[in-house]
Amino acid sequence: MSGALFRSDWRNIRRYAVPARMVAECAEARQRGDWRAACEAARIDVDIDPDLLVEAPVAHLAPDLLRWHLPRVLHGSTEFAARRLHLLVPDSPVGPDTVLLTVRSADSAHGSQRLRLGAVRGAAVLLDGPAAPFPAYFWDVRSIGRLPAALGSGSAASDRRAAFAAAGFEFTAGQDDKWRSADRNRVLTPLDPWRLAHDTRWLAARLGERAWTVSDNSYWQPNAFRYLTVFVDGDTTRVSWTTTEGRPCIPIDLVCYSADQELIRQGQLAPGALHPLVRDVLYPDAPAEPFVPTDGEVVRVRCNGVWHAVEARLGRLDPLAHTLDERRRERALQAFGGATGGCFAVERMWYGGLGRLPRRLREYRAGLWQRLIHGGTRTLCELLDAGLDPYLRDGTGGTLIHRIAAFDHREMLPRLLAAGVGLDTVDKEGYTALHRTVQQLGPADVIMTLVDAGADLSIRNRDGETVLDHVRKAFRYGDRLRPDLRAALVHLREQAP
Structure with a gap:
């Protein structure tokens, strides 16, 4: 991590x-x-x-x-x-x-x-x-x-035990096999021993707890070990492998090598692009260089033996070299199942068709979605007001309604439906927005809103599964299912014919 x-x-x-x-x-x-x-x-x-x-x-x-x-x-x-x-x-x-x-x-x-x-x-x-x-x-x-x-110390060292020793850790005797297994399975690669040593000592001084367990079950490899525990005793810090999780815990993603420093070291992030408070203490002489997203992208695609320019702007794809009559003719051809190529094949893929878009278009679209997801309802409303295409698709073919949970769905769903976005439009895998939200055990209030808006429960995805099939799978979680989600799924099931 x-x-x-x-x-x-x-x-x-x-x-x-x-x-x-x-x-x-x-x-x-x-x-x-x-x-x-x-x-x-x-x-x-x-x-x-x-x-x-x-x-x-x-x-x-x-x-x-x-x-x-x-x-x-x-x-x-x-x-x-x-x-x-x-x-x-x-x-x-x-x-x-x-x-x-x-x-x-x-x-x-x-x-x-x-x-x-x-x-x-x-x-x-x-x-x-x-x-x-x-x-x-x-x-x-x-x-x-x-x-x-x-x-922490910066780049990861290949000899993990030596890196821990350099950070001032002492080792519990008789655990050499555990360390060799950890090195062989590369399970400690993301962990920065210097950062772990600093944080455990800092936390011990503030909270009075001397034993801290590092764990992240999604990252540990099978048959290697279970948990790594740090014991802080004054100036002495000892590390030991244990078979049971202790309390308190430090997730491994809190004591990894610094992503910011790694990106800067690799030339993928300018020091001036850091958060200003971070920049001022790490690189006080660096000028501010905030990232400014691009408004659009123009790429060239091969079309009928020549190169044509295609522009993406505010989520809309414009085949610049083609007249409106040509575009209507090609779209009619697509509606009857006809094959398309060149600019119109790119347009079809942009709006959810199968195939692989040119790299720069993929990057532009991915960046636009990142702006929306992290900007939330405010950014989405601003961009829609500025002309954002409400029919925008993501890389999976999903619409803005497929990602409605990222926004205020009570405000945005009526607006998107009024703009003509289909409530039951399917993505490349055949999932509707409701289907996908249930499959991901999404927010209960979003499920309720989609159901009450009249989402179709009978549509099957490419594997032949309906929303109700995924409801049955969800109930297999038993007591682990969130109570609000359980209530929403019961409400959904009651709407089935």
């Missing part, structure tokens, strides 16, 4: 996930002391008990900095992992009565990128529960100066 392993994901995250407008609006709100406005600019909902709010350290929170540093799904995604709860640990000792902030991601994957800010008294949610620690230098403007020391 390091920048070294997922550079393309992190490059897109740095381009789109915390846009320059968000950073500027958050900075302005902080300057006038309006932390709520800063949270809204950073797409963070506030859900703090009024009794805790008076003691919560909200005045020093930089919501955009928090958003910059939170872990992501990766593996081709720039989004937050679903149902992740982080405890924001301050740069001071934490007692049982200390009020701490929490931040939670959405309940489902491919959903809204809005976060929810809460507060708890004491660190029990971390020590006894599901939360992951998030140190102050990732979110508190007073602690950002600690970031250079916290970001």
Whole structure:
């Protein structure tokens, strides 16, 4: 989960996930002391008990900095992992009565990128529960100066045990086979021992906990080991393999090699493109270079033996070399199943047809979708007002309704339907928006809204499965199924003929 392993994901995250407008609006709100406005600019909902709010350290929170540093799904995604709860640990000792902030991601994957800010008294949610620690230098403007020391050593070393020794770790005796197995399976490749040493010592000093377990079951390889535990005792830090998960835990994606430093080292990110607060402490002399998305793209495609220009702008594809009559004739031919080529084949693929678009068009479309997903409802409305094609498709052939969970669906669904986007349009795999949302165990309120809007339950995907088939699969999760999702699926099933 390091920048070294997922550079393309992190490059897109740095381009789109915390846009320059968000950073500027958050900075302005902080300057006038309006932390709520800063949270809204950073797409963070506030859900703090009024009794805790008076003691919560909200005045020093930089919501955009928090958003910059939170872990992501990766593996081709720039989004937050679903149902992740982080405890924001301050740069001071934490007692049982200390009020701490929490931040939670959405309940489902491919959903809204809005976060929810809460507060708890004491660190029990971390020590006894599901939360992951998030140190102050990732979110508190007073602690950002600690970031250079916290970001670790840089590039990954091939000899992992030697790297741990260089970071000051001592080793539990009799575990040589575990280390050899870990090296052979490359399961520790993303973990930065220097960063792990720094964070465990820092957390131990603030929370008083001396044993920290590093775990991420999605990343550990079978038959290699289970858990890595760090024991902090004064200036001594010892590392040991264990067979059971301990508490508290540090997810491995919090102690990986720095994605920012890796991207800069590889020449894929300019120091000036970092978040301003990060740039000022890591590269204080670098001029600001915020990423500016392109408005459009023009590519040349081979058409009837010659090269033609095709322009993509605001989600619309325009075969510039062809007249309106030629375009109508080709589209009529497609409607009757006729074969198309050249510019019109590219146009067909742009709007969900099978095939592979030219690389620059794929990149432009992917970037446009990233702007929409991370900009949310506000950005989508602005671009629609500016002429964005409401029939825009993504790389899977999905429409804006397929990704409606990323936006305020109560506001956007009526607008998209009024613009002519089909509620039951299928993607390349034959999934409707409802079908895909159920298959991904998406937000319950989105499922309810699509059902109540009249989504067709009988459409089969390319595997011959209907929405109800995926409802049956979902119920196999039993008690692990979210209660709100269970209620939504029951409501869906009641609408079946």
